[in-house]
Amino acid sequence: MWLKNITLLNFKNYADASVSFSKTVNAFVGNNGAGKTNLLDAIHYLCLCKGYFNPIDSQQIKTSEDLFLIQGDFNRDERNEKITCGVKRNQKKQFKRNKKEYDKLADHIGLFPLVMISPYDTNIITDGSEERRRFMDNVISQTDAHYLDGLILYNKHLLNRNALLKQIAVTRSYDPSLLEIYNDQLVASGLKIFAKRQQFMLDFIPLFDKYYQFLTEDKEQVNLEYQSQLADTGFEQLLLKSIEKDKLLERTTTGIHKDDLIFQISDMPLKKFGSQGQQKSFLIALKLAQYAYLQKYKGFKPLLLLDDIFDKLDDNRMHKLMEMVSQQDFGQIFITDTGRERVLALFEKIKVPLTLFEVNNGAINHA
Template identity: 65%
Template sequence: MWLQKLSVINFKNYSEAELIFSDTVNAFTGNNGAGKTNLLDAIHYLSLCKSYFNPIDSQQIRQGEDLFMIQGTFRKDDADEVIYCGLKRSQKKKFKRNKKEYQRLADHIGLFPLVMISPNDISLIIEGSEERRKFIDNVISQTDSLYLDELIHYNRSLMNRNALLRQIAVSGNYDASLMEIYDDQLVISGNKIFEKRKAFMEVFTDIFNKHYQYLSEDAEQVELLYDSPLLQEDFSTILNRNLERDRILERTSSGIHKDELSFSIHGMTLKKFGSQGQQKSFLIALKLAQYTFLQQQKGFEPLLLLDDIFDKLDDARTTKLMKMVSDKDFGQIFITDTSRDRIENIFLKLDVPVTIFDIEKGNIAE
């Protein structure tokens, strides 16, 4: 699978642009703020129906305009697939595959898998556990459409149970039968999500370790650990034991919505004790493991998007990374960088063809 063509209208800082890509390496070069990353984000929209950086769709519309449009032509299974995304202000986002509109965006997730590596990924380390759960959910959702449905069911049941807890606190009336219904709904979806997360991590952790050891040349010992309250006891027991506490807090205090993914280096917390280079290597290994997992599950190469990848990586790790992603195990790649010369020199040494687009204030020259 690869992206042949990308067209955008009124998307972020682009009034209109059309690009034809190679099936190997494509690079966007130019100064900071020129719009390089915006092109990666447009590709991310086509694959995952949303921006990588901003969850508010209307804020992607170019200033002063009323709509944006993104369209891409993918080559997959020896056939062309045209994906369209459009949004008008104050209207619902439209997503089409070969001119047929989706009724549910969830049905598109996973058809054109993609992995993005960006400086924004640092939030996986420095922010709360929700960011790390989202990472797990994003990877599994691209390989298992039923998983996304279970997440939707679980979050709806969680919202209903929390609303009931708040209602009980206000009225003082405890509705045991309704609480039991919401508990049962949470347990059914929660157990399915937990089993899939646990099975995923058993495979994913080994892949991650191999990628990190390659990047660091076995110089550092890191650990990726999945933790869930359901590893200790069954979900029904947890909900029953915490009921009084939940009534006081007016929210569900334990469940798979509290799962955690912890990162450590040499037995210490990566957030506190890892250098910037070590943290970036950890994140890159995490994303490369995501790529390998998706490739194994899908049977073909996802797209790989590398945004400002050379910052805070030493030359040795940069060279190893570029050598790795230029290998036959990787498919089409998109890279942004401020230096055209650096891109040319790296891929010249690797003897890998690269198509370079010079970006300047939303204008593109190949």
């Protein structure tokens, strides 16, 4: 699978732009604020129905305009697939495949898998567990058409149970049979999510270890672990044990919505004890493992987007990364960087052909 071209209308700082891509490595160079990252974000929209950096569609519309439009042609299984995303202020987002609008956007997820690596990804390490669960869910949902539906169902049951807990706090009375129904619903949907996350991590951790050791030449010892309350105690028992605490706090304190990923370096928390370079290598290994996982289960190569990732990587790690992603294991790649000469020198050194574009104030030109 590869993206042949893209057209942007009133998207972020692009008034009107079109560009065709090569099937291999495409690099976009230019000053900060020129629009390089915005171009990658538009590709992310075509693949996953939303922006990577901001979930609010209307905020992607160019200032003083009423709508944005993104259109791209993919080659998948030797067939042309035209994807169109349109957002008009105060209206529902329109998303079409070959001019036919989707009934629900979830049906598009996984058809055009994509992995994005960005400086923004540091929030996976520095922020709370929600970011790490989102990372897991993003990978699994691109390979399992039912996973996203199951997650939506679990969150619906969770909202219902939390609403009941708030009602109990106000009225100081409740119907135990109704709470039991909500518990049963939460358990049934939660156990399915837990089982899928467990299986995912069994496949994912060896891939992560492989890429991290390659990047660091086996010089550092890291650990990635899936943490869930359900690992030691049945979900039903957890809910029964925590009922008094739940009533006091007016929310459900146990379940798969509390799952986390534990990141360690030399048996210490990566967040506190990892250098910027080590954290960057950890994140890149996570994302390359995501790529390998998607390729394994989709049967073809996803798109790989590398946004301004050369900062905070020493020359050796940068060279190892580019050497790796430019090999046959990877397909179409999109790279952004401020340093034109740095990009040219790097790809000359590893003997990989490169298609170079210059981005300047919302205009994209072949360099």
